[in-house]
Amino acid sequence: EDTLSAVHAFPETLIYTKSFLSFVDKVNAAGEGVVRIDVRGGPEAIGMFQQPDAVRDGIVDMVYTPGSFYAGVLPEKDALVASNLTAVETRENGGIALIDQVHQEKMGVKYLGWFDSGVCYNLWTRNEPTFDANGNLEVEGLKLRGNAVYNAFFTNYLGAQVIDLPTGEVYSALQRGVVDATGWTQIGLIDLKWNEFLNYRIEPCFFSTDLGVIINLDKWNSLSDESKKVLQDVAIQHEKDSVAALRAKRDEDFAALEAAGMKVVSLEGEAKANYLAAAREKTWERMKSVMAEQPGGTGNYDKLIELFYDLDAAK
Amino acid sequence: MIAVTRAYSALLYAMAVVAGATLVWLMVSVIVSVLMRNLGLQPFAWLFTSAEYGLLYMTMLGAPWLVREKGHVHIELVTAALPARLRRGLSRLVAAACVAVCVILTWKGADLFLTNIERGDYDVRAYYFPRWLLTIAFPLSFGLMAVEFARFVFGAELMHTGEAGIHE
Amino acid sequence: MEWYEALALLLGTIIFLMAIGMPVALAFLAANIIGAWVFMGGERGVAQLLNNGLGALTKYALVPIPLFLLMGEIFFHTGLGGRMFNAIDKLLGRLPGRLSYVTVLGGTAFSTLSGSSMGSTALLGSLMVPEMSRRGYQSHMSIGPILGTGGLAIIIPPSALAVLLATLAQIDVAALLIAGVVPGLILASFYIATIWLQTRMNPDAAPAYDVEPMSLGRKLGLLVTEVVPMVGVMVVIIVLMIRGFVTPSEAAAFGALGVLILAALFRCLTWESMRKSVVGALRVTLMAYLIVFGSATFSQLLAFSGASRGLVNWATSFDLAPLAMLGVMFAVLLLLGMFMEQISIMLLTVPIFFPLANTLGFDPIWFGLIMLLSLEISFTTPPFGLLLFVMKGVAPPGTTMREIYTSAFPFIGCSLLLVALLVAFPQLALWLPSL
Ligand code: NA
Ligand code: NA
Numbered sequence A: 001e002d003t004l005s006a007v008h009a010f011p012e013t014l015i016y017t018k019s020f021l022s023f024v025d026k027v028n029a030a031g032e033g034v035v036r037i038d039v040r041g042g043p044e045a046i047g048m049f050q051q052p053d054a055v056r057d058g059i060v061d062m063v064y065t066p067g068s069f070y071a072g073v074l075p076e077k078d079a080l081v082a083s084n085l086t087a088v089e090t091r092e093n094g095g096i097a098l099i100d101q102v103h104q105e106k107m108g109v110k111y112l113g114w115f116d117s118g119v120c121y122n123l124w125t126r127n128e129p130t131f132d133a134n135g136n137l138e139v140e141g142l143k144l145r146g147n148a149v150y151n152a153f154f155t156n157y158l159g160a161q162v163i164d165l166p167t168g169e170v171y172s173a174l175q176r177g178v179v180d181a182t183g184w185t186q187i188g189l190i191d192l193k194w195n196e197f198l199n200y201r202i203e204p205c206f207f208s209t210d211l212g213v214i215i216n217l218d219k220w221n222s223l224s225d226e227s228k229k230v231l232q233d234v235a236i237q238h239e240k241d242s243v244a245a246l247r248a249k250r251d252e253d254f255a256a257l258e259a260a261g262m263k264v265v266s267l268e269g270e271a272k273a274n275y276l277a278a279a280r281e282k283t284w285e286r287m288k289s290v291m292a293e294q295p296g297g298t299g300n301y302d303k304l305i306e307l308f309y310d311l312d313a314a315k
Numbered sequence B: 001m002i003a004v005t006r007a008y009s010a011l012l013y014a015m016a017v018v019a020g021a022t023l024v025w026l027m028v029s030v031i032v033s034v035l036m037r038n039l040g041l042q043p044f045a046w047l048f049t050s051a052e053y054g055l056l057y058m059t060m061l062g063a064p065w066l067v068r069e070k071g072h073v074h075i076e077l078v079t080a081a082l083p084a085r086l087r088r089g090l091s092r093l094v095a096a097a098c099v100a101v102c103v104i105l106t107w108k109g110a111d112l113f114l115t116n117i118e119r120g121d122y123d124v125r126a127y128y129f130p131r132w133l134l135t136i137a138f139p140l141s142f143g144l145m146a147v148e149f150a151r152f153v154f155g156a157e158l159m160h161t162g163e164a165g166i167h168e
Numbered sequence C: 001m002e003w004y005e006a007l008a009l010l011l012g013t014i015i016f017l018m019a020i021g022m023p024v025a026l027a028f029l030a031a032n033i034i035g036a037w038v039f040m041g042g043e044r045g046v047a048q049l050l051n052n053g054l055g056a057l058t059k060y061a062l063v064p065i066p067l068f069l070l071m072g073e074i075f076f077h078t079g080l081g082g083r084m085f086n087a088i089d090k091l092l093g094r095l096p097g098r099l100s101y102v103t104v105l106g107g108t109a110f111s112t113l114s115g116s117s118m119g120s121t122a123l124l125g126s127l128m129v130p131e132m133s134r135r136g137y138q139s140h141m142s143i144g145p146i147l148g149t150g151g152l153a154i155i156i157p158p159s160a161l162a163v164l165l166a167t168l169a170q171i172d173v174a175a176l177l178i179a180g181v182v183p184g185l186i187l188a189s190f191y192i193a194t195i196w197l198q199t200r201m202n203p204d205a206a207p208a209y210d211v212e213p214m215s216l217g218r219k220l221g222l223l224v225t226e227v228v229p230m231v232g233v234m235v236v237i238i239v240l241m242i243r244g245f246v247t248p249s250e251a252a253a254f255g256a257l258g259v260l261i262l263a264a265l266f267r268c269l270t271w272e273s274m275r276k277s278v279v280g281a282l283r284v285t286l287m288a289y290l291i292v293f294g295s296a297t298f299s300q301l302l303a304f305s306g307a308s309r310g311l312v313n314w315a316t317s318f319d320l321a322p323l324a325m326l327g328v329m330f331a332v333l334l335l336l337g338m339f340m341e342q343i344s345i346m347l348l349t350v351p352i353f354f355p356l357a358n359t360l361g362f363d364p365i366w367f368g369l370i371m372l373l374s375l376e377i378s379f380t381t382p383p384f385g386l387l388l389f390v391m392k393g394v395a396p397p398g399t400t401m402r403e404i405y406t407s408a409f410p411f412i413g414c415s416l417l418l419v420a421l422l423v424a425f426p427q428l429a430l431w432l433p434s435l
Helices: A015-030 A051-056 A077-081 A087-092 A095-107 A151-158 A167-176 A217-222 A225-259 A269-292 A301-308 B002-038 B045-068 B084-119 B137-154 C003-019 C024-039 C043-057 C064-077 C080-091 C098-111 C117-134 C139-152 C160-169 C173-179 C181-201 C216-242 C248-265 C271-304 C307-315 C322-339 C342-359 C364-379 C386-394 C401-424 C427-434
Strands: A002-008 A035-041 A062-066 A109-114 A121-125 A144-146 A162-164 A181-185 A200-206 A211-216 A263-266 B122-124 B128-130
Touching (some): A002 A015, A015 A062, A035 A225, A035 C271, A051 A062, A051 C043, A077 A301, A087 A095, A087 A109, A087 A225, A095 A109, A095 A301, A109 A217, A109 A225, A144 A151, A167 C160, A200 A269, A211 A217, B002 B045, B002 B137, B002 C064, B002 C248, B045 B137, B045 C043, B084 B137, B084 C024, B084 C043, C003 C307, C024 C043, C043 C271, C064 C080, C064 C271, C080 C216, C098 C181, C117 C139, C117 C271, C117 C386, C139 C386, C173 C364, C181 C427, C271 C307, C271 C322, C271 C342, C322 C342, C322 C364, C386 C401, C401 C427
Parallel strands (some): A002 A035, A144 A162, A144 A181, A200 A263
Antiparallel strands (some): A062 A211, A121 A181, A121 A200, B122 B128
8 A cells, every 4th residue: 555644734723625635535535455545634734835845755745735935946937826616627638747757747646636726816905995997996995915826927017015923923913003904815804804804805816825735756757557547647636526516615704704794896998908917917927028038948938928818718 | 162152142132132123023014014005006025025024033943042941831730749869860951951952953954954045946025035045044043942942951950940849 | 762761861861960050041051952863863952953943943933032031131220220219118008018019010011012921031130039138028929929920911802822723723713712701810810819918928028118108199190190101002012012003022112112112202211221132132032042952952953853742642541520621631731841941831732632632521722721830830830840940030130030929829829729710610711701
């Protein structure tokens, strides 16, 4: 029997971790006697930003983490961040295969699957957002909380005054009015209790979560073909299942938020198109500039964009 | 030899001075970023990041000086209960164990530093910051700490006092 | 390796090394090297250990502690502290142990400013201990109350730890924060009673010197010139925080700035006092942060090896009455708290304890508060509570670790009494949030 040790980036109580743990259960059921995943814990076992190095060096065999946590090694993760597709389409069109190949070359890890995709980000604000004559969002006066993932968009396009705060400090910062707006995924706001202070959700949503399972390559190569098949098959199934499960969870969250008074405002027409275009293009720019400094250069750039973004759908 | 010792001491104290300056910088960076925010300006993200990195530099650069100052807290139970000769032996043995720990961490710290350079690793926060600029602090700090602990193994002065019962 | 073998190896190593007198930080690092070698696959595990330490240390949440220390040191070295305490001595007349009471009152007020017990202990310790020992207070009269009130910081809002616990456990953040107010005040009153008992039982504990009688006008004058400015600095910062000008983490920097400005106004700011203040703050910070560097990784090894998870699962596997189960969970938290860092303990135990508490019929807010109390207690529990080492750093030279331990015990007793009270009368915690 093959055994893989695993850690996850986020606390056990978070929805994304629960999704990973259900993947583990499925592998352990389907792979009985063949392959088993032994979960050692979350950030209490290995710090969340140290996990990518830990799997690379073989301290642990498998990690469930956002690609953004190893953005320095693998700028290509921004293709997933900016994507408007899910794992289902990109598995089909070869996008995930390309991402896997890049992971093997640049990091020495196997990219097993892109889980919990199809969840995007919104801007959430305390006060009613205002729009200029052309329908663009006015960010002046917004005290916007940002972080490394979306600063390329917030700062370079929106020109917002971004306040970098760790997630743990956002609650009290919202409470005291240090910030009055933040980006966050469509789900999870209720779990963090930020909805106590935020009253507006701005549509359209942008970006995508980039959570994936990576496995140390030596470990992967040492597995029996049977084990590999179980892991890969269950992962592909979970890519599909998690999209559906999180969409259901999103609808549930949105309904609960709406019932509690959350209002939705939306950009329209050209303003909306510009907003979405900026979100993806500023992120792609960042990806390209970091790729250019690495071995291999920007060779995969066009291919990645073609496979991970559906321009027609954005119109 | 004397020149080497002097240069070494100068390095040790220079590192401690940098650590102290970093502590003052923590205060300045927080104040500047709060003032900027409340004046409606966008605070430079490096104010925040430099404070976080500053914590590492401060701790690592100051640690060898603190060994010399005997400022790393320890508990004297066994050393206080032993007769003087045994106590001196144990004290030097404990210092030797500290040297061993620091030598291992110097070695693996140098390893980590070289790996970071070779892989071109970045620490990604508000900026992409070369990781080796952080991890270079490890071999430097633990290397000097090893030397400082070695002074308690071979030098005239002991790390433990063992005076009058339990004492630090 | 079974979980209890891993636990025995890791804890055995650390206890042995500390007992033979290895500096605490080095003992953690040595245990980490052994643990990384065994559980993380040999020497590459040691590099990972350094990476983990780097991650644990470069956190913004740790920025306030050196700044609170700096604030306290400036206060002491510029002589502002001496002036204020002289005035308080005169104002409070002959009350034995008056500065101990001042410590509790000041510490309780300060808890509304700080969300970190280490920051709170650092400030009060550097502020009060040198001055009190200069005035002839026995060390337990200064160290004890400070260790006690240090823990109040995480019970009385704002408290970063309470927000994190509520988020992890998916309970109402505001309710948990408010639930801490009444128990926090009760705890502070227990501390006052303890000091009163200590001065009654041992009149030599605090200096008893006569104070010349003073007219009301002179008293008022003293109050305005010596006490109000310093208290004013604190009040201004609390107001700035409530108004959203600064976050709790940023407050410390403004505290230090405020004292600097005050010292300049009182014309007692010199380069020498600045140098001494920075060196004093640096010494304690370096000592404490190298321990943080080592103990954070030690926590992770306890988790990664399966030792702490095994302990938690084993302890909760018995089928006991609710009250006994509460006792078991409390004991596990205290035990883990002696060796592990607080956030790691919460990440590890919340997913197991809260569902269990739910099936046992406990109110989640009440249970959350008990959990916070246990974390607070373990922070000051000998031999490894981190606050004890911070206190050792700020205490005058010659203060022994035993003095610090024995000073802590009566105040740990107060916290345990409070837990017992909360078990008997849950309304003490739940009444205020229910309004
Ligand atoms: Na507090
Ligand atoms: Na502890």
